[in-house]
Amino acid sequence: MMSISNDDMVEPVGDRILDAAASCVLSYGVDRVTLAEIARRAGVSRPTVYRRFPDTRSILAALLTLRITRALDDVPSRGVGRELLVERVVSVADLLRLDEVIMAVLHQAPDMAMVYLSERLGTSQQILLDTVAGEIKSAQDEGSVRPGDARELAAMSLLIAQSTILSADLIRPILDTEPLATELAHALNGYLKP
Template sequence: MMSISNDDGGESLADRILDAAASCVLAFGIERVTLAEIARRAGVSRPTVYRRWPDTQSILAALLTARVTRVLVDVGERGVGRADLVARMVAVAQRLRQDEIVMSVLHTAPELAMVYIAERLGTSQQILIDALAGQLKLAQEHGSVRAGDPRQLAAMCLLITQSAVQSAQMVAPILDTEALAVELQHALNGYLKP
């Protein structure tokens, strides 16, 4: 019998719960994830999970934000100019396309994905826009990115890149992974060029 313990043993309790949620998504699909199963896989009680998140949807939103944020941090900044900035955006897109959890949401829970594609910005999208806007401002000062409000440019770059990520499977017979990255790079460079 599994012991239900709230002792995190070095790993953050929140990380353990998010890892359990990821495990559930991969095992059952996003629509069949339950808070009880997340708690069981994390080795904690349901009230422990409820103290951090009010429901399963909130846990899944936090999981997606953590996955996107981790990719952004892992890819890291590459320099100040447009070429480095575009290379980072393309690398983030490629990594997100390889993320099982992010792609599971896109492919098995389209109604959830559509909320963040068509209706409102999610936390991870806000984080991406904020990070990109700061880098775009520096690239503008560097002279390699055209004039314009950095947040507006960042939002448009998000739309272009997000579209490439979400629609990549549809155009895979025409644009394989490498070709998609090359074309995304051309699109972003052309958009940002002074």
């Protein structure tokens, strides 16, 4: 006879830690997130957290990676071609722009955000870059994206989308949610078309 223990139904510890970190960010703001509070909310000991993450900054970095890659997974590719690729990039950008945790980290921890915006590519950025480059290459082969190095085109496309995400609040009086998405799509389509 097979039994199912409660352990089989429990969310993995790493996921609970990241969920707790997200809750802390939203409750207290990035600067007041502590490893002790993350552990308490996750229902684990501080040593359990330390075995997975050396500090709160690494937890926040892992949290951003998770949320960004989750947004990409939530908008699967619908096929090959420039318009479908642009549609996907715009949809992912919309999800990221509306993600309270991501925006809190970007706005409340500019020193951390600047590392990933101007100094080095993080894990999630590499994943996005690889995904978009692959889709650009397929669209080039299909004929709807201009010739050029697919990775370079992907990098520029991501810079355009990233700028849109970062400046969305600033420009909201002029370009609200739908017009912003429309203009981002126009910019990307114009940049990528043959």
